[in-house]
Amino acid sequence: MNALAAHNLTFAYPGGKALFSNLSLCLNQGECVALTGPSGCGKSTLCYLLAGIIPRNIDGEFTGQALVFGRPVNEIPLNELVQQLGIVLQIPDSQLFSPTVEDELAFGPENLCLSRQEMRERIDEALALVGMEEYRLAHPDRLSGGQKQLIALAAVLTLKPQILIFDEALSQLDDEATARVKTVIADLKKQGKTILMVEHDPDNLDIADRIYSFENGFLKEAGL
Ligand SMILES: Nc1ncnc2c1ncn2[C@@H]1O[C@H](COP(=O)(O)OP(=O)(O)OP(=O)(O)O)[C@@H](O)[C@H]1O
Numbered sequence: 001m002n003a004l005a006a007h008n009l010t011f012a013y014p015g016g017k018a019l020f021s022n023l024s025l026c027l028n029q030g031e032c033v034a035l036t037g038p039s040g041c042g043k044s045t046l047c048y049l050l051a052g053i054i055p056r057n058i059d060g061e062f063t064g065q066a067l068v069f070g071r072p073v074n075e076i077p078l079n080e081l082v083q084q085l086g087i088v089l090q091i092p093d094s095q096l097f098s099p100t101v102e103d104e105l106a107f108g109p110e111n112l113c114l115s116r117q118e119m120r121e122r123i124d125e126a127l128a129l130v131g132m133e134e135y136r137l138a139h140p141d142r143l144s145g146g147q148k149q150l151i152a153l154a155a156v157l158t159l160k161p162q163i164l165i166f167d168e169a170l171s172q173l174d175d176e177a178t179a180r181v182k183t184v185i186a187d188l189k190k191q192g193k194t195i196l197m198v199e200h201d202p203d204n205l206d207i208a209d210r211i212y213s214f215e216n217g218f219l220k221e222a223g224l
């Protein structure tokens with residue numbers, strides 16, 4: 001069974017023309033697949049559909065299905081979905097809303113009703129993985145764009161999802177943080193997690209097993 005799949009997706013924003021038609025994509029469990037393509041071609045939109053953000057939080061007209069371990073993403077209850085699929089958005093501000101980094105990282109585990117001990121362990125581990133331990137009590141608004149991306153990633157990691165979508169999540173990181181996140185992604189892959197990463201920088205495509213280029217509504221598998 002595919003871990004993540006788009007099956008014949010056709011999509012248009014309300015009142016707009018179709019961004020893509022009959023688009024299909026499959027990710028096997030444990031695979032890291034990269035998606036490249038020019039600005040505005042619909043990469044983030046495809047991520048939103050795969051993550052169920054469309055239609056949960058963003059409107060659009062679509063046919064076809066996004067499947068998470070074979071189940072239509074929109075039929076999976078949210079508290080279950082967040083443990084199966086995590087997404088780090090292109091603009092981390094849209095994902096951070098708590099007064100401190102610690103609160104931000106506690107939000108997901110709290111909603112899963114985990115024990116305080118388990119919550120603390122997950123927060124400690126996630127902060128260490130992204131190298132942001134010293135920012136535990138910082139206000140997310142005061143962090144740089146790259147640091148916000150790291151916190152958004154840490155928040156996703158606290159939920160230990162099986163599938164992770166990174167929408168240009170390395171774009172604002174300096175070289176050191178990029179190397180760190182690439183190591184995190186490689187470790188996640190070793191653990192059998194499935195990863196879809198939207199990525200422009202050819203230097204960051206080395207961690208992908210397969211690369212798709214997305215242009216004019218079509219997905220094409222590109223050579224490594
Ligand atoms: N909420 C929205 N309502 C209407 N149109 C939108 C909305 N979000 C995006 N679009 C439009 O849909 C198209 C695809 O946008 P999308 O953000 O998916 O592209 P992208 O490939 O991720 O681009 P980038 O590389 O710049 O991030 C663009 O023309 C964009 O202006």
Ligand SMILES: [Mg+2]
Binds near residue numbers: 167
């Ligand atoms: Mg985008």
